[in-house]
Amino acid sequence: MSKIPTINWKSQLIKLLLILIILAVIAVFLHAIASLIVTYVPALNPYLHYLDLTIDALIVGIGGYFIISVIRRIINIYLLGKVESSTAHTISLFIDIGLYSILILIILSALGVNLTGAAIGGAVGGIAIGLAAQTVLSNVLSGTLVTSSKTLKPGDNVSLISWIWGNPIVGETTKVGILFTEVKTVNGNIIKIPNSAFLGNTIFTKLEGENSLVYPYQITVNADVPAEKVLVKANNYIKDYLSNIKMELPEIYFTNKNGGTNVFTVIIHFNKMNDLNKILDVINKAFDQAYWDIKNEKS
Known part of the structure; x- marks a missing residue:
């Protein structure tokens, strides 16, 4: 079993901090150069504000790229490393879209773009994308809850x-x-x-019981014949059938009368899932034969 790689958090944080400090120093240096150029070339003074915004956006973009790289590495190791490759690729795509979308918005803000107007203009597109992604995200959330809570696992x-x-x-x-x-x-x-x-x-x-698999099965029979007689006859037929194929006998109960029908519950015990269809076939035939035997006796 391959060992999941880990991250040296201390070194990663130090590396990221150094990169941000270097970028901050570069930003200050570029702003100083821009101001110096304008001093010697006064004609460029009206454009100094835009030049400063461009420098800020450039620094923010580079810094954001390094931050996203660290975040993606953490996600790949601690989340996506535990799921199948095809699913990991899909989730990674959505994460990349989200992270880089946020970075683009931050860069636009650094450039002085009014994001309120952009947000209103992109509302319709956002709704369309949200609706398209809703099913996928719902599946991802549900799958995470099912696996983490162990509600369902392979072999159940x-x-x-x-x-x-x-x-x-x-x-x-x-x-x-x-x-x-x-x-x-x-x-x-x-x-x-x-x-x-x-x-x-x-x-x-x-379906797991104490010593076998257990499956509760309900059968509905017309109430124009006595339920007790159907129960007795069907039980005898089932005993005969299952004894021949050496399977455990089920428990049978008359559980409900619903208008013109009688409802019986059969608690089936079996060892292999492949045996269930055979047992259901036996039970259905037994109740059908019991019903028609009693029906014919009345006529």
Whole structure:
């Protein structure tokens, strides 16, 4: 495992301080030369103010460049060094845009530009850029919160329920990135979920039990046959089916009556995510067969 490089803070601060001192000395020296030139060439006096602004902007630009270099190095080592390269490149791009935008504004201010008018003129463009970046930044924030809080990590067997995608996503988490989280579903396909869907929109249920994976499953059956009879028959069928394939028997409960339907909850115990579809197939067939057996007995 490669060791993450560190920064010698003391040397970096001393180096940065020396650069700023040198730039300040150069600024004073250039201002003095400009004043001296104007003394010998009076015709240039109306332009002295602009010359001083240009010198200030030049010094601010150079100093800002060195400061940004140090900030970017810190971010690359302590933040971007911990994420995947493609994601790090995207985040680095946004950080560069932000830092250099601030530097440009400072340089314009040093040149005497009225930033209030510029801000009003760029408001529409800022809104457009903000809307475009909102999704990416939301994904980055959500991904950071999910990974730092360890709400979800690779290897977790989970059920993800959200109004955004309707049916629950059940599977094994394979990757938790800054922008997307990958889940391998019980059907074997890989789903990439935007991390922004997790903040306030998703319920996480980890399937880990004490000795096995546990998945609660609800089945709705028409209430035109007695629930107790359906429960008994379905339970017997499930025992027969699962005994043949040597799987642990589930716990079955009659949990709710909703108008013209009866709701049963089946607590499924299994060891491998790949087994879940087989067990669900057995349970669904058992309840369907139990219902129609009782229905035919009544007729």
